[in-house]
Amino acid sequence: MRRTRSSTSDAFQRLAGSALPEWSVVEGAACERRLRPGEALFLxxxxxxxxxxxxxxxxxxxxxxxxxxxxxxxxxxxxVCFASVAALEEDGLTSFSSYAVVESCIHQIDYRVLLRLAGQHIAWQRAIANALKFYGQRKERREMELLTLSPEDRYIRFMHDNPELVxxxxxxxxxxxxxxxPVALSRIKSRLGKQGDQ
Incomplete structure (x- = not known):
């Protein structure tokens, strides 16, 4: 797999659709985490x-x-940026665990810092609003796939939409x-392979 690298500023500027003021505040609040494959980011x-x-x-x-x-x-x-939304609430706890699939470099930023910036700057408000919107869109699509598609169709869609990730x-x-x-997935792949041979 080709290793791609992005930056925290690029990720937030894409969400805002513009440059972001007081970026030095975020840089000062960001903590870099380097993880080995299988290592937990949080539980x-x-x-x-x-x-x-x-x-x-x-x-x-x-x-x-x-x-x-x-x-x-x-x-x-x-x-991509992400969070456990439950953990962003006051005294909230993470509702899921997260693990590195491959060697990974992740920046960790206190959400309260971002909220303070959003209270002062429209561009930061827009970045956070878009992050929540994209999260909602992904969640809705995921629910739709689980509730309306067969496992085989879910597999086909995942392979089509995520070739580099796969x-x-x-x-x-x-x-x-x-x-x-995993056994059911092997059967799905076998069926699809046979269909491709016909």
Whole structure:
């Protein structure tokens, strides 16, 4: 997989659609995290009132059940910012865990710093509003796929929409994301392979 690198300023400026004032405040509040493959960025149930920006690598977000099952909620690639929305509330806790898929570099920024900037500057208000809008759009699409598409159709769509991401993922992560077992995913791939041979 080709390694791409982005910057925190690029990610926020894309959200704002313009340059952002007082960027030095964000730089001063940002903490760089470097993770090895499989290393946790955070675990469910932690106080993490932060926005995370993936500058390099891939992070997977995972819901984990008390009986040990886990399901991939989504992925964040280079140039994408994300957060546990539940953890951004006062005294909130993260509702999912996140792990590096490959070696990753992530900036961690205190959400309260971003809110203060949004209270002073329209461009920062726009950046945060767009981040929440895009989050809502992704969430709605994810719900639609899970509720209306067959596992096979979910797999086809995921492969079509994420060719570069797929190259870095384990099959178990893809299976978890489309909500099937690895064995069921193997059967889906076998069926699709046979159809392609006809």
């Amino acid at each position: 469910a149930g932690e106080r993490k009132p932060f926005v995370f920006v993936v500058n390099e690598g891939i992070v997977k977000m995972v819901y984990e059940t008390p009986n040990g099952d886990s399901w991939v909620k989504g992925f964040a690639e280079s140039g 190259a870095a993922l384990r099959q178990s992560d893809i299976a978890s994301y489309i909500r099937v077992t």
